[in-house]
Amino acid sequence: MSNILVYTEKTELALELIEAARILCRAGLGDEIKWLSINNRAQAEESAQRGIDSWVVKAEGITIADTAALASIIAQASRVLECDTIVLSSDRRGKELAGRLAAKLDAGCLTDVKALESAGQDIGLVRNALGGATVAVQTITSPQKVIAFAPGAFPCTEEVPEKSGAVNELEITGVKASVKVIENRPKDAGTVDIAKARILVIVGQGIEDKEDLPLVQELAGKLGAEIGCSKPVATDKKWLPEERVVGLSGKTCQPELAVILGVSGQVQFTVGIRDAKLVVSVNKDENAYMNQMADYVLVSDLKEVLPELLQALG
Amino acid sequence: MNIVVAMKQIPDLQQVRIKNRKPILDDVPLTFGNIDRNALEAAVLIKEQVGGSVTVVAAGKEGLEDTVKEALAAGADQAYLIICNEQEDIESSISAKLLAEAIKQLGSVDLVLFGEGSGDNYSSQVGSRVAELLDLPQVGYVERIELTAGELVVTRSLEDGKEVVQVALPAVLTVVTDLNQPRIPSVTQILKAGRKPKKVMSDQELLGAVPTPKVKTLSNLAPEIKRKQIQVGTAVELVEKLQAEGFLGRA
Ligand SMILES: Cc1cc2nc3c(=O)[nH]c(=O)nc-3n(C[C@H](O)[C@H](O)[C@H](O)COP(=O)(O)OP(=O)(O)OC[C@H]3O[C@@H](n4cnc5c(N)ncnc54)[C@H](O)[C@@H]3O)c2cc1C
Numbered sequence: 001m002s003n004i005l006v007y008t009e010k011t012e013l014a015l016e017l018i019e020a021a022r023i024l025c026r027a028g029l030g031d032e033i034k035w036l037s038i039n040n041r042a043q044a045e046e047s048a049q050r051g052i053d054s055w056v057v058k059a060e061g062i063t064i065a066d067t068a069a070l071a072s073i074i075a076q077a078s079r080v081l082e083c084d085t086i087v088l089s090s091d092r093r094g095k096e097l098a099g100r101l102a103a104k105l106d107a108g109c110l111t112d113v114k115a116l117e118s119a120g121q122d123i124g125l126v127r128n129a130l131g132g133a134t135v136a137v138q139t140i141t142s143p144q145k146v147i148a149f150a151p152g153a154f155p156c157t158e159e160v161p162e163k164s165g166a167v168n169e170l171e172i173t174g175v176k177a178s179v180k181v182i183e184n185r186p187k188d189a190g191t192v193d194i195a196k197a198r199i200l201v202i203v204g205q206g207i208e209d210k211e212d213l214p215l216v217q218e219l220a221g222k223l224g225a226e227i228g229c230s231k232p233v234a235t236d237k238k239w240l241p242e243e244r245v246v247g248l249s250g251k252t253c254q255p256e257l258a259v260i261l262g263v264s265g266q267v268q269f270t271v272g273i274r275d276a277k278l279v280v281s282v283n284k285d286e287n288a289y290m291n292q293m294a295d296y297v298l299v300s301d302l303k304e305v306l307p308e309l310l311q312a313l314g
Numbered sequence: 315m316n317i318v319v320a321m322k323q324i325p326d327l328q329q330v331r332i333k334n335r336k337p338i339l340d341d342v343p344l345t346f347g348n349i350d351r352n353a354l355e356a357a358v359l360i361k362e363q364v365g366g367s368v369t370v371v372a373a374g375k376e377g378l379e380d381t382v383k384e385a386l387a388a389g390a391d392q393a394y395l396i397i398c399n400e401q402e403d404i405e406s407s408i409s410a411k412l413l414a415e416a417i418k419q420l421g422s423v424d425l426v427l428f429g430e431g432s433g434d435n436y437s438s439q440v441g442s443r444v445a446e447l448l449d450l451p452q453v454g455y456v457e458r459i460e461l462t463a464g465e466l467v468v469t470r471s472l473e474d475g476k477e478v479v480q481v482a483l484p485a486v487l488t489v490v491t492d493l494n495q496p497r498i499p500s501v502t503q504i505l506k507a508g509r510k511p512k513k514v515m516s517d518q519e520l521l522g523a524v525p526t527p528k529v530k531t532l533s534n535l536a537p538e539i540k541r542k543q544i545q546v547g548t549a550v551e552l553v554e555k556l557q558a559e560g561f562l563g564r565a
């Protein structure tokens with residue numbers, strides 16, 4: 001008998017993990033899903049509404065920034081609750097936790113898993129490899145498994161009115177704090193999530209002058225689009241905030257339309273946009289790799305194209 | 315301050331070509347991951363500030379002795395290399411055991427730095443695994459490091475904000491690329507790099523028995539993407555196409 005333990009401090013991601021865990025159960029990796037919540041009773045109530053039993057650990061003096069302490073708590077909980085497979089979310093905190101927990105449990109671990117597919121007897125975990133150039137299907141062969149799922153890869157599980165899960169308490173002792181949080185600087189609320197945009201206009205380094213950004217904004221307005229960017233536009237030039245970066249170290253987007261302005265199309269970028277339905281690339285270089293990944297290609301200088309596009313859109 | 319930096323040898327990803335959906339890695343030069351260079355730069359900056367030594371540890375295949383010259387030229391004092399002979403990529407749990415064992419052998423270490431993710435596998439687990447195997451506290455995704463007596467104050471960059479965290483030394487950090495701008499070594503530094511001390515071991519020599527991998531790769535192929543690749547001549551033509559595709563409201 002083995003079960004699947006689900007943990008993330010973010011409730012909305014935990015609801016996605018439940019769906020992933022259900023598929024793992026069907027594939028024979030576990031009998032029951034158990035939800036672990038650390039210092040957060042409200043989260044456990046959420047799980048109860050989805051018919052999932054939860055265990056709340058009260059860990060005094062332990063913050064979610066303390067990866068070593070969290071890994072100790074989860075490892076102990078997994079033993080008490082007889083869970084061989086632990087499911088986490090592949091956001092930054094989750095990935096950091098995944099490695100530590102896996103080493104503690106001597107488990108095989110995969111992060112950034114974006115899909116599950118059947119692979120004969122096994123369940124294949126699908127993730128990007130080679131910096132995003134390829135997609136690998138892998139299995140974890142050790143009895144203990146730690147799997148971190150990419151945020152957004154699975155839908156949130158629905159509430160089930162007919163069955164309510166039990167909220168239990170779990171005592172874990174002997175965990176010491178290893179770091180101290182001095183300050184938290186949350187990002188401004190109201191920031192957009194480009195991963196959810198239906199239409200995206202993406203700024204690459206081919207937009208050479210910052211003065212042209214308002215034109216891009218106008219274009220986005222006319223198309224009803226959100227603005228995304230390549231990494232150097234955010235991290236080197238700092239023209240746009242990092243949460244708008246598309247790609248391997250940014251967001252993976254599936255818009256219906258992506259209008260890509262002056263992006264060369266290196267794989268770390270294209271991995272974030274290859275699931276778009278329709279891709280437009282504007283680039284002055286005919287041979288830009290981005291053009292091979294596009295449905296419509298306009299080879300032209302953006303300095304001229306931007307005003308022309310705005311005019312053509314009326 | 316004795317600082318260890320873990321750097322992974324990877325194929326130069328810009329030069330990987332795809333043929334029949336398979337990545338072609340033959341003849342692709344080997345190099346270090348970009349983020350690992352940020353980790354090295356951070357170590358060298360700290361050493362320049364407070365003194366001490368910077369040791370690069372790396373587990374990889376043949377070619378590693380050559381690749382490590384890049385790191386020695388960019389400011390590392392010495393290298394500890396573990397050469398593995400398997401054909402397959404080294405699985406994360408094994409890399410972590412090898413690196414942790416090598417670091418233990420180095421004796422007193424104050425700070426161990428990793429990239430936030432390796433350039434090829436990008437799974438962000440090896441640093442955390444090593445922290446656990448060495449029983450050290452860790453902080454991940456660090457974009458700023460401040461050193462005070464026996465302690466670090468680091469700023470980590472997370473999806474929803476920044477977090478400033480205090481951690482006692484010795485500790486493990488994983489860093490993000492915003493941390494710094496890695497230096498480009500001069501010709502003399504590159505020439506001198508060949509003479510810096512290197513310890514080279516095989517995986518078996520280091521661990522005795524090398525554990526079996528815990529992950530199996532069933533397939534690894536480039537995704538099939540079919541795009542129309544239609545060239546349009548003007549902005550007006552592009553807008554017409556978008557209209558025909560049903561965007562911009564139906565005419
Ligand atoms: C581990 C790792 C992770 C990474 N993660 C990401 C990521 O998440 N997202 C990301 O974007 N990158 C990422 N990168 C960086 C990536 O490799 C590229 O460097 C980056 O995508 C390049 O951005 P760009 O295309 O905007 O700039 P460039 O490569 O400089 O391309 C600019 C393009 O604009 C065109 N151009 C120039 N001027 C004009 C003009 N006037 N009119 C029209 N076209 C013009 C040029 O022909 C060129 O094709 C990562 C790299 C690494 C190593």
Ligand SMILES: Nc1ncnc2c1ncn2[C@@H]1O[C@H](COP(=O)(O)O)[C@@H](O)[C@H]1O
Pocket residue numbers: 320321322323347349350353371372373374404406409413427428429430431432433435436437438439440441
């Ligand atoms: N074989 C290796 N040799 C040296 N360092 C490594 C190795 N594998 C991973 N690392 C380090 O661990 C970090 C995270 O790697 P990964 O878990 O593969 O994303 C890298 O940025 C490197 O600093």
